[in-house]
Amino acid sequence: MIQDYVMQTGINILLAWSVYIILLSGSLSFANGGFMAIGAYVSAVLTVKFGIPLILAAALAGAAAFLFGIVVAYPALRTRGLYLILVTVGITASIKVMIESIDYVGGIQGFTGMSGASPWHVVTLVLVVGAALWLISHSRLQRMLDAVREDELVAASLGINVVHLKVACFGAGAFIAAVAGSFYAHYLLFVRPEDFGILPSVFIVLYVVLGGMNNLWGPPVGATIMTLVPEFTRGLAQWRPTVFGILIVLLLLVRPDGLLPFRVPTERRLRNRPNNP
Amino acid sequence: MSALLEIRALHKQFRGLTALDDVSFDVAQGELLGLIGPNGAGKSVLINVVSGVYAASAGTVWLRGTDVTSLPTYQLARRGIARTYQNIRLFARMSVLENVLVADQRYSARPFRTLFAGGRREDCAAAEVLLERVGLAAKRDALAGTLAYGEARRLEIARALAGRPRLLFLDEPAAGMNELESEELAAVIRSFRAELDVIVLIEHDVALIRELSDRLVVMDSGKVIAVGKPAEVLADPRVIEAYLGAEEADG
């Protein structure tokens, strides 16, 4: 039981961070449910049909999603704001339809035979991704991303290669979502395309909105709350989406920037770093 | 010897509107060029095209003999073109010091390397000197969005200079400033002249432009209507008429 909580919370934290890292460059992505699907199916095929060990399969699935993310990012990131959101929704929708039409992975029936994911995998991954994000948040890269998020055009006219940064963030988000998807699939033992539709993508974004998107701690807080609260209010099961909808609206009225809205200037972080001789 | 910056037959079309119509002029090494003209003349559009914010519809921009017309914005910045904006565009949620630090091109050229800078403390000295020179040292930790108008304009100049540019385009840096503030601004601009190859200054304040510019380019309705020494150009009947005409049209 506790294992289930750790597993679900950990995976949702990773998914929330996968959206957060794309948001670092100012793009809101609803494609991460799709990237998660790529991870789940690619890794499942690799372990079940080719006998590749889970960790390697997850890494390969992440790499596949990374490449896919970069390839779609170039055209997708030509759009902004609402249009970009629609494009990312489209990415998720088409990945789902694509998987449904591939008989090799069971089509709409789903795919099974995976096993072997443990909470330890996910906890380790949360620590690794968290450390990477911490490194970013204490670097000049974070400051450049902040600039891109505030005003792309000005960032570019200061010599920042905006497209490069945005595409890299998109790829990194796809990678994290896909690795999370890999462990998700090998924990559930059975996946169907409908596990990865638009709704999961929306939920992932809501974790980030709830927790706050201005620092790396907001997304895991949002993900944890949204994962555990419904578990402890099982009676409300079928009202879950409704309750969440209301919660989010209320929260945004009170705290429009999420639960943890603060942003620490990168300059202060870098200044306070211990001085290595 | 050819000029440092050569603008040749530049055109910019916005659907029906011709914002730049066959604009050609040169800017020489060491020159401070004033760019003037009535509202809507195309001055800002020209800067936007040269700095890569807008794509030219036709024509060429040569920088030290290289065609840079279709380079992306960040490439132009790396070739030494920096600018400020008529409608101030600071990173409002970043601190004053960060606005300057982020413009350091040693890092933006290799953004991912900055992840592994080790435990070294960041060197802010150069940025702090810049802030000092524009009179913002005391504001270094304030959020840029909280600055007063004149301070924000000076921070834009400091940010533009933080990338160690060779060419600086200032789009109405004194707009909205009182007389004292624009005097201080003139002193700031003068103090940076020796460090830059070229400054192009757009300004409506004739006294300021006369005082600072080596040469003037006057634009009206997307065309260059006069080029020359400030005293001559400002006495040119066509220039006077362009301004008077604009003033009458304004009511």
Ligand SMILES: Nc1ncnc2c1ncn2[C@@H]1O[C@H](COP(=O)(O)OP(=O)(O)OP(=O)(O)O)[C@@H](O)[C@H]1O
């Ligand atoms: N992005 C745009 N889309 C369409 N038209 C534009 C755009 N930018 C500028 N224009 C038009 O181009 C013309 C020249 O504008 P520009 O901003 O260069 O004038 P300006 O000389 O800078 O005037 P001001 O002194 O008022 O700043 C104007 O008619 C303006 O409306």
Ligand SMILES: [Mg+2]
């Ligand atoms: Mg203008």
